[in-house]
Amino acid sequence: MADTLASVGYLTILLVAVGGRYMASNRPSIGKSLQIALVWGMIFMAGMAIYGMWSDITRSYVAQVTSEDGAITLPRARDGHYYATVEINGVNINFLVDTGATDLVLSRTDTEKIGLDVSELSFLGTANTANGTVPIAYTILRKVRLGPHLDRSVSASVNGGEMDKSLLGMSYLGKYDRIEILNDRLVLHR
Numbered sequence: 059m060a061d062t063l064a065s066v067g068y069l070t071i072l073l074v075a076v077g078g079r080y081m082a083s084n085r086p087s088i089g090k091s092l093q094i095a096l097v098w099g100m101i102f103m104a105g106m107a108i109y110g111m112w113s114d115i116t117r118s119y120v121a122q123v124t125s126e127d128g129a130i131t132l133p134r135a136r137d138g139h140y141y142a143t144v145e146i147n148g149v150n151i152n153f154l155v156d157t158g159a160t161d162l163v164l165s166r167t168d169t170e171k172i173g174l175d176v177s178e179l180s181f182l183g184t185a186n187t188a189n190g191t192v193p194i195a196y197t198i199l200r201k202v203r204l205g206p207h208l209d210r211s212v213s214a215s216v217n218g219g220e221m222d223k224s225l226l227g228m229s230y231l232g233k234y235d236r237i238e239i240l241n242d243r244l245v246l247h248r
Contacts, residue, residue, distance in 0.1 A: 066106065073102060124205040127247075134242040142226055145203040147172045151224055155244060157237075159227030160185075161215040162202075163194075168224045169216045172199075181218040192219035202230070207248055209233060 077095050122142055123131045132140045132155065140155040149172045151164075163185075166176050179195035195216040202212040213229060231237060236247040 069102075069106075073099075122205065128206055129248075130205040130207075130246040132244045132246070134244070140244040142204060144226065145201070147200050149173070153226035154223045155231070156225040156227050157231065159225040160229060161225075161227045162199075162212065162230040163215045163217050163221070163225040163227055164197075165217060165221040165224050169197075174216070176216065179216055181216075183215070185215065185217070187217075187219070189219060192217055194218055204246075207233075 132142055135141055142153050143150050144153050151168045169176050181193035181195045183194045184191050185194045197214050199212045199214050202209045234246045234248050238245050
């Protein structure tokens with residue numbers, strides 16, 4: 059964040075210096091110079107807005123596809139990961155497919171979305187994550203649906219720490235007979 063602010067500050071100073079020099083050299087036609095400076099300022103601001111929102115613009119969850127034999131195909135996202143939309147207790151939740159995660163792990167936000175009160179959960183366990191050791195609570199999800207596959211009474215963990223995205227880990231992925239990656243697509247077979 060500090061690097062970004064420093065870059066914006068530098069570019070602003072550079073813009074003012076170049077613009078000031080241009081204005082000084084074109085003193086007789088100051089009205090036209092102001093108009094041109096305003097246009098370039100708007101172009102600069104639009105560029106900064108696009109730069110700031112680029113990750114949101116490029117993030118797209120491409121639809122998962124289910125074939126006739128029930129195989130679920132998940133395309134690789136631009137960030138190199140695979141994402142799946144899973145229906146839990148009637149609510150669609152976007153998951154990061156994570157073969158390194160032991161459990162199906164819900165973020166606190168997604169836990170609230172599916173109707174569980176996080177304050178009523180007992181965070182008695184711990185998990186070693188990339189962000190260090192975090193408290194976890196265990197729960198049972200009534201219904202979990204991925205494509206045509208419906209599972210009932212699925213064990214899950216709720217991460218007590220900060221987490222941007224829920225994880226579709228091996229406790230759930232293990233319900234599939236075969237997982238393969240083919241041509242930037244992750245295919246789950248049951």
